[in-house]
Amino acid sequence: MDFKRLLSGVLLGLVITPAQATLNVFACEPEWASLVRALVPDADIHTATTAMQDPHYIEARPSLIAAMRRADLAVCTGASLEAGWLPALISRASNQDVQPGKPGLFFAAEQVHLHQPHQHVDRSMGDVHPEGDPHIHLDPQRVPVILNALADRIVDLAPEQTNGIRLRQQQWKVHWHLKTTQWRNAARxxxxxxxxxxxxxxxxxxxxxxxxxxxxxxxxxxxxxxxxxxxxxxxxxxxxxxxxxxxxxxxxxxxxxxxxxxxxxxxxxxxxxxxxxxxxxxxxxxxxxxxxxxxxxxxxxxxxxxxxx
The missing domain is CATH 3.40.50.1980 (Nitrogenase molybdenum iron protein domain)
Structure with a gap:
């Protein structure tokens, strides 16, 4: 096949391929926005917090309510980390796709075992999470498990993007494995x-x-x-x-x-x-x-x- 015919075929394929709708994502913390972006680079992502904010304490501002209202997917830590503000935000946004138990609400902490869960928690113990320590995003072993579960969830919500998501998932895993080897050397x-x-x-x-x-x-x-x-x-x-x-x-x-x-x-x-x-x-x-x-x-x-x- 000559180059002109090959180019024409590629261009024709681009023309007849249906446009993929932009995925709207609400990320409670920047770490989850980062994982979503690794899987779906062109997603429209609104992040609720920054590194300069304590994720335990966030005001349900009108801009966050609006972002939650238009989200196809909300990605949060869970394990009560956002308990002080996320339930009110979800309620006020009234997005039927982003509700507890619905595919549009993804909690990273539910994908892995947490350190130090507690059978009993009371106010005398301070700000203790009964599910366990929710600060899981810096764990080299737990993050890949979360990434895989997140990829599965996004594929369920946007099946037309499956091939691209799976490719980027594998690329991310290879890169993470290489970095983990470096980190293990440093750990020694x-x-x-x-x-x-x-x-x-x-x-x-x-x-x-x-x-x-x-x-x-x-x-x-x-x-x-x-x-x-x-x-x-x-x-x-x-x-x-x-x-x-x-x-x-x-x-x-x-x-x-x-x-x-x-x-x-x-x-x-x-x-x-x-x-x-x-x-x-x-x-x-x-x-x-x-x-x-x-x-x-x-x-x-x-x-x-x-x-x-």
């Missing part, structure tokens, strides 16, 4: 490192890396660090073992800096979710960035690193 050097944190935001990744979260600035989950609690932390025997204090960009830096000045530790403030910056604009890049910063502090203690190798 980070294992045994000890850090202070505020909340369990980075917990899944730190646990996967073998890093001990020896100090939590929160007296109870979800409660801001109090002066009395921080004073007690000063005498914690784990303090001398810390390499740094790690907090998320949406958290108040003052408690971490107060403690760091008292015990002569660095404070690292990192995005806990995807941002618009090139080095953290998708989940793999974000995890690589966090690991890179942790490696920087590990390298400041060469004697300890050498003893653990």
């Amino acid at each position: 050097h980070l294992e045994g490192m000890s850090v202070g944190v505020q909340h369990s935001t980075f917990g899944y990744l730190l646990r996967w890396l073998g890093i001990d979260t020896a100090i939590d600035l929160e007296p109870k989950p979800g409660l801001p660090p109090s002066a009395s609690h921080l004073s007690n932390v000063l005498s914690d025997p784990a303090i001398p073992e810390l390499a740094l204090i790690l907090i998320a960009t949406y958290q108040d830096e003052r408690p971490a800096h107060w403690l760091a000045e008292k015990v002569d530790l660095p404070v690292e403030v990192l995005p806990s979710t995807v941002t618009n910056d090139a080095d953290t604009d998708h989940l793999a890049a974000l995890i690589s960035h966090i690991i890179g910063r942790l490696e920087h502090y590990r390298s400041q203690r060469p004697n300890e690193s050498a003893s653990n190798d």
Whole structure:
């Protein structure tokens, strides 16, 4: 077949192929917007939160209601992370396609086993999620499971895009596997490192890396660090073992800096979710960035690193 006939056939195929409707997606957090975009690059995605916001506490603004109302699919964490605002948002949007139990509402936490579920939860325990720790998006093992389930859901909603979605799903998995190999190599050097944190935001990744979260600035989950609690932390025997204090960009830096000045530790403030910056604009890049910063502090203690190798 000559080139002109081949080109004509391709062009004819493009002409007779029906146009695919744009998928409208409401993402509760940027990490899920990132996964949707990896599968459906041309989707119209509205993200409810940013790395500068605590996803527990969001106002159901008119713009969010409008975005939810036109969504074909809403992708959220679940496990009560958005319990303070998502139910009201869904109710006010009155979108019959995005309702509990409907295919248009996808909860990432329902696709995987969560760390530390609780049989009994009461207010005395702080902001504890009975289903378990919902901050699953930084876990190298759980994210691929969520991606596969999300791909299945989108295919169900937009079957005309099946071929493209499945191709991009496989490409994503290959890339993630390569990155996971790099992260495992880094974990060999980070294992045994000890850090202070505020909340369990980075917990899944730190646990996967073998890093001990020896100090939590929160007296109870979800409660801001109090002066009395921080004073007690000063005498914690784990303090001398810390390499740094790690907090998320949406958290108040003052408690971490107060403690760091008292015990002569660095404070690292990192995005806990995807941002618009090139080095953290998708989940793999974000995890690589966090690991890179942790490696920087590990390298400041060469004697300890050498003893653990």
